Amino acid sequence: MSNTAIVHREISIDCGHRVPDHTSKCRSPHGHRYRIIATCCGEILEKDGHSEDGMVIDFGRIKQFMMDVLDGIYDHAFIVSQRDTVLMNMYFPGQVPADVITRYDSELDNQLENYCLALEHGHELKAVSLPMTLISAQDPAGMKIVPVGYTPTVENMAKHMFDLLDRVMRRSFRGDEISLTNIRLYETPNCSVDYPGTQITGPS
Numbered sequence: 001m002s003n004t005a006i007v008h009r010e011i012s013i014d015c016g017h018r019v020p021d022h023t024s025k026c027r028s029p030h031g032h033r034y035r036i037i038a039t040c041c042g043e044i045l046e047k048d049g050h051s052e053d054g055m056v057i058d059f060g061r062i063k064q065f066m067m068d069v070l071d072g073i074y075d076h077a078f079i080v081s082q083r084d085t086v087l088m089n090m091y092f093p094g095q096v097p098a099d100v101i102t103r104y105d106s107e108l109d110n111q112l113e114n115y116c117l118a119l120e121h122g123h124e125l126k127a128v129s130l131p132m133t134l135i136s137a138q139d140p141a142g143m144k145i146v147p148v149g150y151t152p153t154v155e156n157m158a159k160h161m162f163d164l165l166d167r168v169m170r171r172s173f174r175g176d177e178i179s180l181t182n183i184r185l186y187e188t189p190n191c192s193v194d195y196p197g198t199q200i201t202g203p204s
Contacts, residue, residue: 009062013075017152035186042178072128079152116171158185158195
């Protein structure tokens with residue numbers, strides 16, 4: 001008899017975007033209340049005295065990873081595609097879009113690596129916090145604009161969220177025994193995408 005279980009943890013974020021080449025309303029800047037559901041699979045731990053005895057993974061641990069990484073990056077941010085020349089010029093005036101993406105990707109990679117190292121060594125975890133832009137007298141802390149190299153559709157965002165969370169899960173305690181198997185991202189109450197992180201076979 002299998003001792004494997006599938007567990008789900010959900011958080012919500014508020015985030016804005018636009019799909020610049022869309023032919024309908026999504027072409028305009030707008031926001032969503034996104035629901036993110038992470039699905040993990042693994043063996044139920046059987047270890048007397050262990051904090052996670054009888055669990056695959058503590059729901060609170062999944063939540064912390066999701067909050068520190070996904071909420072840290074996306075919540076109350078505006079996502080801008082590198083190919084969105086209008087908004088890139090607005091939010092990063094005078095800067096080359098490819099250079100902006102390189103700088104943000106490098107900062108994200110560094111912070112994720114530091115997060116994983118802290119996780120492995122039992123140090124205090126620090127949520128991801130990317131650089132702000134448009135710092136001014138009115139907005140001394142700047143604005144949370146996240147440039148990405150993809151069109152910020154729900155499909156691409158789900159894939160990006162999976163990749164980010166999977167990196168942390170693979171480096172976490174008991175990482176070999178627990179795997180992230182899916183991210184379900186709701187853009188609206190009626191529209192969602194599953195990104196399972198494995199090759200999807202389409203209709204033949």
